Each structure stands twice: as C-alpha cells, then as structure tokens.
Amino acid sequence: MKAQPGNMGIAEGMSLVFITTSSTIFLAAWSLAIDRTTTASWMMPLINTCTGLLTLCLLLYVLSVTSTDLYDACQLLVGTTATRLIVLYYIGIYFLDATLLLRQFAENTLLTALPELPFEIAIGWYTIIAVILSYIGIEATLRAGYIIMPLIILASFTVLTMLLPQYEILYLAPWRGPGLDKVLASGVMSSGINIGILIPAFLASSFQNTKTVKYSVLYALGLSCLVKTATLAAFIAAFGTGSAREKVLPFYELSRLVYINRYIQRIESLVIIVWAVAGILNITVLVYAGIYLLARLFNLPTLKPLILPVLLLISALAMIPEEITSVITLHTKLHFGLYNIGTMLIPFALFVMALIHAFKQKNSKKQPSCQ
C-alpha cells in the first residue's frame, strides 16, 4: 500500500501516544471526573494508565504471535468479516473523537481567546490546519509533535509551579472522596480516554519493530500520566472539589489563577498556544488514523484524496450540536462507555484468540503429519 507511512521510531511513537492521551487536560473531561470522584479524582489517570499498560501487554502479545500490525493480526485471528467490523468500529470512534475534539477546541477558542469569532470560522481554522498537516504526512506531524511535547510538559509544569502558593494540599486527601472502590471503578471505566494507544499497533509496520511500539507507548503513557495526574491534583488543590467541578477548562482556569507579581500574572493568553497546538495535533492524528484504516479496509492505493472530504465531513458534523454541554457530556459518556470496547474488550478478545492461535500452532508442530 502506497499510503504506508515511513520508518518511525520511539520518538514518533511517544509523540503519537502522548498527544492523543494527554490533550484531555485542556478539556472539560476532568471537571466531570471530579464530579464523580471528588478529591480522589487525581488517582483516575493513574488507574487508567495501569489499564492502558495492561492493554499494551495484550496487544504486544498479539503482535508478537502474529508478527504483523493489528489490522493483519485481526484478519489472521478473527477472519475478514470480524476484522472489518472491528476496523469499522475503530474508524468510527477515531472520527467521532476527532469531531468532538474539534468542536470542543473551537468552543474553547471562543471561550478563552476570541469571544467574538463565529464558531464556524474557529472550526474552519482548525480544519484547514488539520488538512495541511495530514497532507504533509503522519511522519512529519509526529516528529513535530516530538518537538512540541517537551514544550507542552514544560508549560504545564511551569504553570503548576507558579501556583504553588495557591495549593491546599488537604483537598487531595482521598478519604474525603467517595471511597476507593468507586475511584477504582471510575478509573477503570475512564480507560477509554487512552484510545490513542491502539494507533501505534495499527501502524506497527511503519514502526521499526514491536520493541519500538512497546517503548513508545510505555514512555508516552508514563509521561501523559504524570502530566494528567499533576494537573488534576493541582486543579483540585487550587480550587477544591466544589469549585473545580464548576470550572469547564481545568488548565485554562489554573493559568488564570497565576499571580506572582504585577508583571507575572494571568498568563492564560500565553498558554493558548500550548493547548491550541496540542488540540490541532490530536485532531490530525485521529483523523489520519481513521483515514489510514479506511484506506486499509477498502484496499485503497493511497489515502491523500480522502483527507479533504473526510475533514470537511468532520467539520460539518462538529457544527451540528446546538450547544457545547451536550458535546462535553457525550464525550465523557463515550470515554466511560463506548471507547472502553476499543481499549479493553477488543484487545482482550484478540489476546484470547492469539493464545488459541499460538496453542494450535504449538500442537500442530508437536503432532507429526499422518503422511
């Protein structure tokens, strides 16, 4: 397939997983999480990272048994029809996630930066950039992501450090929350947030080897977990759960709170660059992954002609919801529901099938042929 991207290494893989799993810190998802698990919400990223690591182990086993990428592994293990259904599911959720992210980042733009801008223009702007980046290619986009990644981490930790005087550490005490069982359950259910960890498995043939996939997901999940946990903990410590659950954009609200002196204060405008870049990259990667799978599914020789129509459709879909709260609610429900099929159920099913496949292969090797 001509659309196959080039050789990617750990850096590109890290950027892919980090961008797709950490950009939620700039969205309302964690405010809703605080609503569920109050002071212990900062544990949720830790828990869903653990489930993410479990998924990674399952996927790595599947890839090692089949010695190919996830698409071909599916075909080998569950047959063509089931593969098509599985891939259609992933295409659907990647496009859906991109649509919801597009709408939320466009709304964030209006809320935080350009209140008088028509939201169609905001959506159009993000779409144009995503089209350009997709045309340039996933390899260059992920390399750029690798350059941006330290800046996102640096910016996040700078904001969190500047807020040190504002923290009330007792707000974080888990015993003030709803109980560890609920936190654990919510943490596991929020695994859908890490849907991006499957993309390297689909693009495995573009990575140097399975080891590259393993370490890129491992490092990126670790970094992403660190950023998410620290941001969420800082958010709760700075505002308290009562106030935090009312704030729509955790990171933006945190940066608004910065006051070191008359000259270093209200730096929320400057961090716009960080979240806007993270948002654009996340949308681009998800759209590219969806289009890539679409091209694989229909055995298309190239994916470039699909980029513009797909992104136009996504931007049109993103404009449909009348108000943002329904989008945020839907996104959270998807994180806690539908996406978990992709992050937990399908990898587990494939793992079981891979075990059976390996067992059969072992048996066939042991039994000498009748002839």
Next chain:
Amino acid sequence: MNIFTKNFKALKQIVLYEPPKDPPPFVLAEAERSNDTPAPVTSSLAQYEALLRYAHRLADTIEKSLTALKQPYQADKIAALKLEIAALEKQQDKLSPVLETYSLSQSPANQEISTSMEENKLTLEKLYNLPDNQDLIIRRLTIPAQPPVDAALVFIDGISDKNTINLAILQPLMLLGKRDKSLFQKAGLEELLAEYLPGNQVKLVHTFGDITSAINMGDTAILFDGLSQAALIETKGQEHRGPDRPTLEQSVRGSQSAFTETLRVNTGLVRTLLRTSDLTTEMLTVGTRSNTLCAVMYLKSIINPELVVEAKRRLQGITTDAVTQAGMLQLLMMDQPILPYPQALSTERPDRVAAALAEGRLAILVDGSPFAIVAPISFFTLLHVAEDFSLPWVAGSFARILRLLGTLINVLLPAMYLAISYFHQEALPTDLILAIGAAREKVPFPAFVEIASMEFAFELLREGGIRIPGLLGSTIGIVGAIILGQAAVAANIVSPITVVIIAVTGLASFAIPDYSLSFAIRLTRFVFELLAAMLGLIGVSGGIITIIVLLCSMKSLGVPYMAPLAPKTRYGYDAILRGPNAAQELRPDELSPQDIRRQPTVSLRWTKQASGKKKGDKS
C-alpha cells in the same frame, strides 16, 4: 520671410500635418516559432559545398602531382604528396552521401575532426560564429617537420595564458625544423607531444565537442592538416582575484581567507586545510550552454557513498542553459525548491567547507562563484558560525542560544504584539497596556497597518542598503532608519512601541548567520503577522505547528532537515548547544558516515600521561 508667411506656414503645418520622416523606432518583432525540421535543401546545399571543397582540394593535389612528376625526382616532395593523397582518401571516405548527411544532421560540436584543415576551419567558424565573434583566435603556422605540416592553434583570447602559448607551444613547434621525422608516421604525433610540448596537461582528441569544451575553459587546441586528431594543451590563464577576506561571514578568531571566482584556487584552498589523499575532487559540467565546471569534494573514507552518488545524479540530471552562480545550482538541486528555507549551506569560507567535509558532508564548488554549497545540512547547521569551535564551549553554546532566540524573536515578536494588542490585552500588565494605549492614542491607523508600513520601510532600507555601493549603503541604512523612525513617530503615523518592536525584530534578524535563512524567516514572519492580525494567538498557534511540521517534512539531500531533533538521532553535542571540543567524539549520526567516530573517548591523551618531570624530581 515676413510674419504673414511664417503664420501661413505654421497654420499649414497644423492643418496639413505630416508625420516626421525619422526612421521608425526599433520594436522587437515577435519570433515566429515553428517545429518544422530544417529544410532538406539547406542540408543538401551544405553537402554540395563540402563536395565542391573536396573537388577543389583534389584538383590542387592533382596539379601539384603533375608539377612534381614533370620535375626531377624529389623524395621529400613525393612523400608529402603521398600523405596529402592519403588524407584526401580519408576525407573521401567521410564524404559518402550517407555519412555526410548524418554528419550534417548532427550539431557541429559532435562532429569528428576532419583531415582537411579547411573543413576544420569551417566547422570552427560555424561553431564560434566567426568572423563576427572576435574572441576566438586561429593562428596558422607550418610545423617544420619532414614533410612540413600546416597546423592551426585555436584558443580564446582573454582566458588563455599568452605567455604559455608563446613559450610552451609556438616556440617548440617552430623549432621542430631540426626534426627529420614525419608527423604522419605511426605515433608521430604522440612523439611530438612527448618531446616538444612542455605543457603540464596535454592530450589528443577526435571530436569538436572535446575541442570546444577545452578551449572554452582556456586551453589551446592544435589542429594538423592531414590528421583527424587534435592536441589539447592546458593554457588556462584568465584574470582572477586572489583569495580575499570574507565579506559576509566575518569572524573574529576564524580563518581570514575566502573563496574566489576561480574553481581551482578554491579547491586548492580546501586542500590546504585537509592535506589528505582521502580528499576527492570530482569534476562535472553543468549547463548546456555555459558548460560550467563544478567540483564535488568529499572525504572518501568518511562520507556515505550514497550521498555522493545522489549528488552526482542530481548534478548530471540538470538540463539548463546556463549555471552562472552557486546559488542557482543550489536551487536546482534542492529537495523541496518550493519552500524558501535553504536546504544547503552556502559559504564563502574554506574552513567551514573543510569542517563540513570532515563531518561526512560534501561540498560543491562552481567555477565563477566565490561560494561553496555544502550538503546535506540540518536547520541547526544554518545557525552555526565558523568560530563556534574557536570559543570555549560555554561561550559557543551561549552564542548559539542567542542566535536561536534571535530567530524566534524575528519570527514571533511582531505577530505576538499584534495578537496581544488586538485580542489578548489581558496578557500584559496594566501599566504596560496603559503606556502602549497612551502611545497609540494619536496614531490614526490600526496596529497591523503600523507594523506593515514599518516592515515595508525596513525592507526597503535593507534592499537599498545592499544595492547602494560601498560604505554608503550601511550609512544610508542606519541614517534612514533613525530619520524614518523619528519622523514617523513625530508625524503620528506610527507609535514608538511599533518602532521599538520593528527595530528589535530587525536587530534579531541580523543575528541569523545565514542570509537565505534570514530571508526565509522574514517571509515566515509576514505570514505570522497576517495570522495574528486575523486570529490572534490561535492563528499564531496554527502557523507555528504548520511551520514545524513543514520543517520536519523537509530533507537536505535526503537527510531529515530537523535532525538530530526530529527524527531523534544520536546527539553529538553539536546541534543547538555545543559541547567541549574534546567531547566531540562522534560525527553527525543522521549522515550515516562510514566512520562515525571522530576522535577517541579520551582525545586529550596528554591529560592521562605523566608530565616531563619524573617522580621524585625536586627541581
């Protein structure tokens, strides 16, 4: 003539107007382009002319033969006639209708040298547009061999060394009278070249293509009547300036010599810094009309051979009329010519070229251009300067960070100002925003118009400063900037903050060492200003990510442009920061050199050795 007649004539001129009888002004007529092949009549005419010349020559020879036969027997005359008849036979072979038609259909440059001096002269006249073209000199002489031979020296006035021609060609050939041998005997010509012509490079050729390419370079060709070969003697001697101080890449502690316009001087300058047999210089010609000589230089045991093959493939694949500058060649060889970012380093410093070659890169030098092209490079190479390694590593790293910051300021400062002043005023402290507001109060234009007009003025000053000759250029630039800035503020056309921002941006642009990169950054800045004026920091964010992705997608001779950062390769302490000289152990990983190690882990072996004093010495 009375007043009545005068008025009558003037009135008559007005009423009975006639256009002046001057010749019509010259207007270039549109060329009539047709794809028709040349009329066969022309080629047959040329064929008949050649036959006619052959017939004349034959008639002359017959007449000479008759005269010789009527006279008493003279061995030398008979021998000369024999040779002339042999040459005529050779010429006749080539005059067969098929060969002649084929020969005429070809470009004269591809024709083989004839045994007839007249034919050769006519071909040269056709090739060099003689007698209109006064550059080509054809000097006829008779070589006093046994028998004497008519010969012609062909060279171009102005690019050949006349002393060499006089002393190393004409003088020995004219002293050949003492020689009793014939030039026409087997290996006679080779002996002549070996014994009589003291030129340092002499060779025999068979086609006019070889002759023209040699004499265009300043060499001299000798054509012999009766022989279908020509001798080429190296007599290059065009006027050229010697190595001078670098003008664009000045350095405090680095070398003070720069390339010149002469290719061989330039290759010599590089070789003086890398005195190794490993340094290879391959010569190629580019440009179908200019025939520009290019030298591809590399260290054979270090460079990845694929890079050399690719560079040569690209050079040989260029089909264009003329390549007169290294910059032109650079653009013709680029991976992404549509993007303004330079994908090769253009340098006038031999020490930079030598350092690059030692890293495993290659250099292309173009005849007539005082700049070398170094490839492959990364974006960060363009922010390095020659003396980085002459400074302590902390100072070198500091200078590099300063240049990088200068680049960022250059791209982002005006855009950030526009974005913040239009959309994100809360980002500024209250006092500052009030000060800016007060300064802008009297200015009737929006901030974008202010910035755009100042940018335009600055660009005009910059362009004017380059075009104005000598020291006057920089003086006018400085004076112009000060006067324009002050006058614009005084006239309330722009606010002082705009002048400060444009001045700082301009200053930052001078921190970028590479001229082409500086240009590309300026163009990027204008795009960013537009984005900031339209969408504030959201527009700037889109611009930033697009430009980073574009840079990551770029290649320089197949090597990623943002290496060693993206893709991440082994870091050799020489990209953004610079490590100590002793720690520069590895060559750039992205170049995949044959020998990755530049120096051993402990390169300062003297630190591990005992000093001159022996243990126990007290003195």
